[in-house]
Amino acid sequence: MNNTPSFQDIIYSLIGAIPKGRVVTYGTLAKMAGYPSYVRQVCQVIRKVPTGSTLPCHRIINGQGKLSVTGEHYIRHKKALMGEGIIFGPNDKIKLKQYLWEGFD
């Protein structure tokens, strides 16, 4: 038994806590987990998450308000986000000022 939860567990919990119609950046997610510099690890963890997971990994974007994924993932995420009422800009850019979730509702 680990008293100390793994970084991965924290990330998983946070992802499941993202409200609908909101998004988070990798950096924000890392800060919320308590490890602001672990942004690269967040990347590793999320990348490991299977597409069929219950976790809304499609609500995770990069700091530029754009999807950091390519190909099939990009399409899937974009559709999921639009289905939640999130509007994409002319260059498929999301307004972080409006949708970014920093832990408070």
Added chain:
DNA sequence: CACCTGACCATCG
């Protein structure tokens, strides 16, 4: 044990 990779971010010119 050393090197490479990764769905990133901030800074600089």
Added chain:
DNA sequence: CCGATGGCCAGGT
């Protein structure tokens, strides 16, 4: 605005 660069850390080979 955009490209290049450095930093960050763990996991895989």
